[in-house]
Every structure is written in structure tokens, then in C-alpha cells.
Amino acid sequence: MTMxxxxxxGLLARLSMGDEGADGLDTRILDAALAEFETYGxxxxxxxxxxxxxxxxxxxxxxxxxxxxxxLQAVILREVRRFLTAIAEAxxxxxxxxxxxxxxxxxxxxxxxxxxxxxxxxxxxxxAFLPQLSMNGGAIMLAARDILADRLRRARPGDAEDHxxxxxxxxxxxxxxxxxxxxxxxxxxxxxxxxxxxxxLTRMLRPGTPRT
Numbered sequence: 001m002t003m004x005x006x007x008x009x010g011l012l013a014r015l016s017m018g019d020e021g022a023d024g025l026d027t028r029i030l031d032a033a034l035a036e037f038e039t040y041g042x043x044x045x046x047x048x049x050x051x052x053x054x055x056x057x058x059x060x061x062x063x064x065x066x067x068x069x070x071x072l073q074a075v076i077l078r079e080v081r082r083f084l085t086a087i088a089e090a091x092x093x094x095x096x097x098x099x100x101x102x103x104x105x106x107x108x109x110x111x112x113x114x115x116x117x118x119x120x121x122x123x124x125x126x127x128a129f130l131p132q133l134s135m136n137g138g139a140i141m142l143a144a145r146d147i148l149a150d151r152l153r154r155a156r157p158g159d160a161e162d163h164x165x166x167x168x169x170x171x172x173x174x175x176x177x178x179x180x181x182x183x184x185x186x187x188x189x190x191x192x193x194x195x196x197x198x199x200x201l202t203r204m205l206r207p208g209t210p211r212t
Contacts, residue, residue, distance in 0.1 A: 029054050029061055033075050038116045042072065042128050075117075076132055080140055083111055084147050097155040098202040101170070104148070105197040106190060109174050122178060129179065144171055152205075166204045173201075 032054035036045040047068050051058045065071040090107040091100040112118050121129050133141050148167035177187060187193045 025056070025060070026064065029056065029064065029071075030075055030078055033071050034079070034117060037072065037075060038120050041120060041124050043125065047071065072132070073135065076140065079115070079117060080144060083108070083115070084144060086111055087148070088151060091151060094155075097152055097205050098198075100151065100155050101166075101201050101205060102194055102197040104151070105170060105174070105201060106193050108170075109177065109187070109193055110190065112174065112178055118178070126179060130175075133175070141168075141171060169204065170201065 029050065033045075033050045036049050036053055040049070045068070047061055047065075048058055050071065051061055054061075061071065065074060087104045087108050091104045094100050094103060145164060145168045148170065149163040152163040152166060177185065185196070187196055
């Protein structure tokens with residue numbers, strides 16, 4: 001695998017490749033890295049730790065990933081792709097964009113709250129979460145926004161609405177709920193999440209008042 005994780009376009013390309021973009025050794029290394037990060041957090045894990053778990057030499061990893069940061073970004077990108085695939089599958093056959101927004105928000109927030117790596121980082125290293133999203137010009141956030149916007153656009157192809165803005169607002173809201181739980185928008189159970197999304201988030205899809 002060849003990947004330049006220092007460039008936003010390289011990250012976007014890697015995110016869109018799917019599993020066919022990685023060979024068996026790539027998958028083995030990324031699986032080992034994910035297990036290490038989930039168990040010990042982001043800071044304590046070294047490339048040597050990953051190499052031991054994967055059963056390969058450190059040089060093998062360095063031939064594919066320049067450093068630990070690039071390896072971590074590759075792990076995160078793969079998990080983001082899986083996360084977005086789950087949302088796409090959950091919303092694919094729904095009849096309206098409003099239904100897609102509601103179900104996508106429910107599935108997305110539930111998945112993020114129960115993902116082992118996400119829960120590990122948010123519990124012990126919450127300050128490490130946002131820098132990962134903002135690396136490389138926020139490429140991960142941009143990629144996620146574009147994929148979700150495309151899903152909305154396909155659901156309502158004749159609409160001139162700014163789907164990119166809607167998708168980014170949804171993502172940023174979800175991130176804030178993860179980083180700052182509690183408060184007036186606790187949304188602790190699925191029924192509350194679904195009701196909130198139906199009552200408030202779908203308003204972004206409704207035609208606004210014409211400008212004069």
C-alpha cells in the first residue's frame with residue numbers, strides 16, 4: 001500500500017478506496033494497531049507494540065507507514081469508512097431525506113458512543129480526539145461531510161439545497177454531543193435521539209423563506 005497521510009487529497013482517496021485498497025498485510029497491521037489503541041490509548045502505543053501484536057518486524061510497518069502518526073491516521077480513516085458505510089446501509093432504502101437524516105443521526109451517534117476506540121479515547125484522552133479530526137486541513141471531517149452530502153443529494157436530486165452545509169452541521173453536532181455529554185441535550189437513549197432529530201434536524205431540509 002502506498003499512502004501519503006500528510007496530504008488531504010491522499011486521505012480522501014484512502015477513505016474512498018474501501019477494503020480493496022489494502023492487501024492482507026495492510027489489514028493485519030491495521031487490525032493490530034486498532035487493538036493496541038483500543039487497549040492502551042493513543043499515546044502509550046508504539047510502532048514496536050503494533051509490530052509485536054501483528055507478528056511483523058518494525059521495518060515492515062515503516063515501509064508502509066512513515067511513522068506512528070501516519071499509522072494512527074490510517075486506522076482512523078478505516079474506522080471512519082466503516083462508520084459511514086453503516087450509516088449509508090441504514091439509510092439506503094428509506095423513502096425521504098428526512099427519514100435518512102433521522103436514522104443516519106441515530107445510527108451514527110449510537111455507533112460512535114459504542115465504538116471501542118472512540119469510547120477509549122473519550123474516556124482517557126478526550127483532548128486527543130479533535131486534533132485527529134483537524135489534521136491535514138480537517139480531511140477526515142471533509143470526507144465524512146462529502147459522503148453524507150452525497151447521500152442526501154441522491155435522496156433529493158432535484159433539490160438545490162446546500163447538502164454539504166447540512167451534512168457538516170450534523171457531523172459537528174454529533175461531535176459536540178460526544179465531547180460534551182449531558183446538559184440540556186443529554187439524548188441518552190435512542191428514542192430521545194430519534195425524537196430530537198425528527199423535531200429539529202429535519203428542519204434543515206425544509207424550504208426556507210424566499211429572500212427578498
